[in-house]
Amino acid sequence: MNTNLLDLDLDGLAAFCEGLGEKRFRATQLFRWIHQRGARDFAQMSDLAKSLREKLAVHARIEGLSVISSHESADGTIKWLFDVGGGNAVEAVFIPEDDRGTLCISSQAGCAVGCRFCSTGHQGFARNLTTGEIVGQLWFAEHFLRGHLKTGERVISNVVMMGMGEPLQNYSALVPALRVMLDDHGYGLSRRRVTVSTSGMVRNIDKLGEECPVALAVSLHAPNNELRDHLVPLNRKHCLEDLLDACNRYLEHAPRDFITFEYCMLDGVNDQPEHARQLIDLVKHHGGTGVPCKFNLIPFNPFPESGLTRSPHKQVVAFAKLLSDAGIVTTVRKTRGDDIAAACGQLAGDVQDRTRVGERIARQRTIMLKPVPAAMAVRDEE
Numbered sequence: 001m002n003t004n005l006l007d008l009d010l011d012g013l014a015a016f017c018e019g020l021g022e023k024r025f026r027a028t029q030l031f032r033w034i035h036q037r038g039a040r041d042f043a044q045m046s047d048l049a050k051s052l053r054e055k056l057a058v059h060a061r062i063e064g065l066s067v068i069s070s071h072e073s074a075d076g077t078i079k080w081l082f083d084v085g086g087g088n089a090v091e092a093v094f095i096p097e098d099d100r101g102t103l104c105i106s107s108q109a110g111c112a113v114g115c116r117f118c119s120t121g122h123q124g125f126a127r128n129l130t131t132g133e134i135v136g137q138l139w140f141a142e143h144f145l146r147g148h149l150k151t152g153e154r155v156i157s158n159v160v161m162m163g164m165g166e167p168l169q170n171y172s173a174l175v176p177a178l179r180v181m182l183d184d185h186g187y188g189l190s191r192r193r194v195t196v197s198t199s200g201m202v203r204n205i206d207k208l209g210e211e212c213p214v215a216l217a218v219s220l221h222a223p224n225n226e227l228r229d230h231l232v233p234l235n236r237k238h239c240l241e242d243l244l245d246a247c248n249r250y251l252e253h254a255p256r257d258f259i260t261f262e263y264c265m266l267d268g269v270n271d272q273p274e275h276a277r278q279l280i281d282l283v284k285h286h287g288g289t290g291v292p293c294k295f296n297l298i299p300f301n302p303f304p305e306s307g308l309t310r311s312p313h314k315q316v317v318a319f320a321k322l323l324s325d326a327g328i329v330t331t332v333r334k335t336r337g338d339d340i341a342a343a344c345g346q347l348a349g350d351v352q353d354r355t356r357v358g359e360r361i362a363r364q365r366t367i368m369l370k371p372v373p374a375a376m377a378v379r380d381e382e
């Protein structure tokens with residue numbers, strides 16, 4: 001089987017080229033052809049020696065993802081559904097704004113964490129994506145959009161790992177993918193503009209800080225362990241205190257001097273003034289010094305199996321005001337792409353519910369009334 005070059009960061013490609021008897025600068029040329037120019041055919045790489053192109057044709061391939069469908073929203077948001085084989089699919093979403101183009105990409109087919117408010121979590125876990133499948137979403141989107149928007153220039157300025165999956169549960173594929181995004185010979189994205197979002201994989205937060213620090217977003221969603229155990233089952237393994245300690249350690253390496261806390265606003269569940277007050281106390285006083293942070297309040301995107309509803313806008317505004325008045329920078333996420341089901345938490349698409357986690361969670365949805373049974377298996381690389 002030949003090697004899919006989308007699976008390799010520049011060091012990996014240099015090692016691969018070395019195996020073919022080629023020098024590192026050839027790997028750099030090849031890397032630029034693939035990622036900066038979107039080449040998929042070795043024959044078009046005119047500045048590579050013919051002998052190298054012939055070797056590559058035998059030993060390597062550049063294989064992106066097949067697009068099952070794409071939808072463009074009235075607000076310019078574009079969602080793609082990609083086939084990753086075995087009946088599995090993942091989604092990526094492009095969100096254009098005046099000063100940036102953000103691509104939200106997936107790291108796993110499905111997700112094992114099973115957050116109560118997340119439609120992806122209700123599908124269960126199918127498998128980890130490879131590095132090439134993670135990078136392939138960016139590779140496709142960037143080069144498609146240059147043609148679609150009729151610009152020869154770079155379109156995607158920001159990448160957020162907030163699509164399907166828990167990125168830090170797929171750490172070994174994630175880090176080379178991040179390196180491709182950051183590499184000046186690849187996409188040249190700033191570390192501040194690449195965000196990994198995690199539900200709280202403590203040990204891999206530490207590893208990421210040491211090995212490839214980028215901006216970090218943490219899905220918090222609750223101000224205390226009791227509630228977070230219900231909403232984010234991973235909390236039973238890594239409690240809030242351990243998570244906030246990890247956030248502070250991460251900040252020693254991070255390109256930004258704050259952590260973004262994501263907080264999905266659920267009517268009557270986590271959106272009351274007492275929850276805001278607990279949050280303020282938590283992030284201001286944890287460990288004596290608190291955690292430098294911003295809050296991003298996310299309007300919940302309801303789906304029937306969740307049994308949850310979106311907080312009224314008035315409630316979201318009041319909650320944001322309590323945090324802001326306490327000196328915490330707080331934003332409310334704009335919903336984008338509602339007409340194509342591309343907003344946060346809607347990335348379920350038509351992917352099969354192969355593990356029937358959806359049914360199990362539906363049975364458990366009286367979550368605020370009684371304890372949830374044993375946690376779903378949380379697979380990780382820790």
Ligand code: SF4
Pocket residue numbers: 111112113114115118119120121122163164165166199219
């Ligand atoms: S919110 Fe993220 S971690 Fe939680 S179930 Fe959804 S995809 Fe997984």
